Amino acid sequence: MIEFRDIQKYYGDYHALRGINGTIKAGEFFSLLGPSGCGKTTLLRTIAGFEGVDSGAVLIDGRDMSDVPANLRPTNMVFQSYAIFPHMTVAENVAFGLRRDPRSKAEKAAAVEEALTMVGLKGYGARAAHALSGGQRQRVALARALILKPKVLLLDEPLSALDKKMREHMQVELIKLQRQVGITFILVTHDQEEALVMSDRIAVMFEGQIAQLADPETLYRRPNSRKVADFIGTMNFIPCEILSENAGSYEVDIKGLGRVTLGADQVASDENSGTPAVGLRPEALTLLFPGQSSEERKVPGKIDEVIYFGDMTSYDVFIGGTDIEVRLSMRNVPGRPVMDVGTEVELSWSPSALVLFR
Numbered sequence: 039m040i041e042f043r044d045i046q047k048y049y050g051d052y053h054a055l056r057g058i059n060g061t062i063k064a065g066e067f068f069s070l071l072g073p074s075g076c077g078k079t080t081l082l083r084t085i086a087g088f089e090g091v092d093s094g095a096v097l098i099d100g101r102d103m104s105d106v107p108a109n110l111r112p113t114n115m116v117f118q119s120y121a122i123f124p125h126m127t128v129a130e131n132v133a134f135g136l137r138r139d140p141r142s143k144a145e146k147a148a149a150v151e152e153a154l155t156m157v158g159l160k161g162y163g164a165r166a167a168h169a170l171s172g173g174q175r176q177r178v179a180l181a182r183a184l185i186l187k188p189k190v191l192l193l194d195e196p197l198s199a200l201d202k203k204m205r206e207h208m209q210v211e212l213i214k215l216q217r218q219v220g221i222t223f224i225l226v227t228h229d230q231e232e233a234l235v236m237s238d239r240i241a242v243m244f245e246g247q248i249a250q251l252a253d254p255e256t257l258y259r260r261p262n263s264r265k266v267a268d269f270i271g272t273m274n275f276i277p278c279e280i281l282s283e284n285a286g287s288y289e290v291d292i293k294g295l296g297r298v299t300l301g302a303d304q305v306a307s308d309e310n311s312g313t314p315a316v317g318l319r320p321e322a323l324t325l326l327f328p329g330q331s332s333e334e335r336k337v338p339g340k341i342d343e344v345i346y347f348g349d350m351t352s353y354d355v356f357i358g359g360t361d362i363e364v365r366l367s368m369r370n371v372p373g374r375p376v377m378d379v380g381t382e383v384e385l386s387w388s389p390s391a392l393v394l395f396r
């Protein structure tokens with residue numbers, strides 16, 4: 039549907055996009071995720087046609103967009119500051135996108151009502167736009183974009199101005215909306231949780247490049263570099279020594295945890311610049327409670343920090359006999375007490391949850 043072919047983009051001397059390649063499929067909920075300044079908005083604007091490229095090309099439906107102006111592209115954009123007109127009604131705001139549409143007044147009114155229904159604002163047409171809440175304004179901005187029936191909806195941090203509760207609510211609404219209308223959504227966000235929750239696939243960007251493009255589970259379970267692993271969720275890195283390699287699998291000696299063999303699918307593809315390490319997510323480690331046994335590998339530890347979140351508790355634990363501290367998270371199920379700082383514990387872990395950064 040959308041293809042990036044080796045896109046290079048400069049702002050003066052500043053190299054903003056450094057060889058972007060990749061494909062976005064039709065009907066996909068796709069996110070561009072990365073820290074502020076990595077080039078997400080710039081890349082989104084090259085799709086919309088608001089920004090040209092210095093070399094390479096954006097293709098939509100197989101067609102090179104280089105000479106196609108923004109208003110003739112099958113895309114529409116919802117901006118970070120969803121500029122709606124406060125002096126107009128909700129319906130007038132949504133109809134604004136149709137001002138050059140030759141349809142009759144009645145047909146346009148029906149289209150406005152349809153768009154408002156889609157975003158959950160049925161019956162709000164006559165209200166004054168300035169009287170709306172932040173979440174409702176964002177819905178108006180969405181309706182205004184959707185009424186033009188674009189093939190691709192481009193969303194630049196559309197939820198960042200909302201408070202946490204409303205943002206989480208709108209995330210679910212956006213997912214439902216995308217499924218309902220079936221068009222391609224491309225979302226820009228710097229919030230890794232938001233990207234994981236919402237997307238079919240995610241391109242993780244750093245410094246003008248795509249570091250990894252994959253579905254959320256692959257990004258989380260099999261990050262291809264330490265940088266991606268660190269950006270998405272929490273990852274414990276434990277130094278290890280590589281003992282041998284055989285057809286892509288590695289035998290390693292992990293500090294404090296001992297020897298394991300890691301399959302080729304557990305090896306991050308990018309070469310690691312520092313010392314080799316294995317990565318282990320907090321939920322891949324389990325605190326064994328007194329009397330509890332485990333078939334998995336075990337290691338002693340001592341609790342150094344306890345953070346209670348209500349539904350779960352996060353523990354920082356020193357691995358026995360080392361200065362290595364790992365973070366692990368445990369669900370607070372009934373009958374399982376929260377443990378105290380200083381408690382000597384046993385941790386269980388499974389080699390299959392490890393990723394090797396060579």
Ligand SMILES: Nc1ncnc2c1ncn2[C@@H]1O[C@H](COP(=O)(O)OP(=O)(O)O)[C@@H](O)[C@H]1O
Pocket residue numbers: 049052054072073074075076077078079080081
């Ligand atoms: N019009 C511009 N002129 C000069 N530099 C720009 C312009 N737009 C963006 N930049 C720079 O390009 C980099 C990427 O910007 P942007 O795409 O907005 O990042 P993001 O959306 O990931 O935060 C930033 O360093 C930014 O300062």
Ligand SMILES: [Mg+2]
Pocket residue numbers: 078079080226
């Ligand atoms: Mg941006």
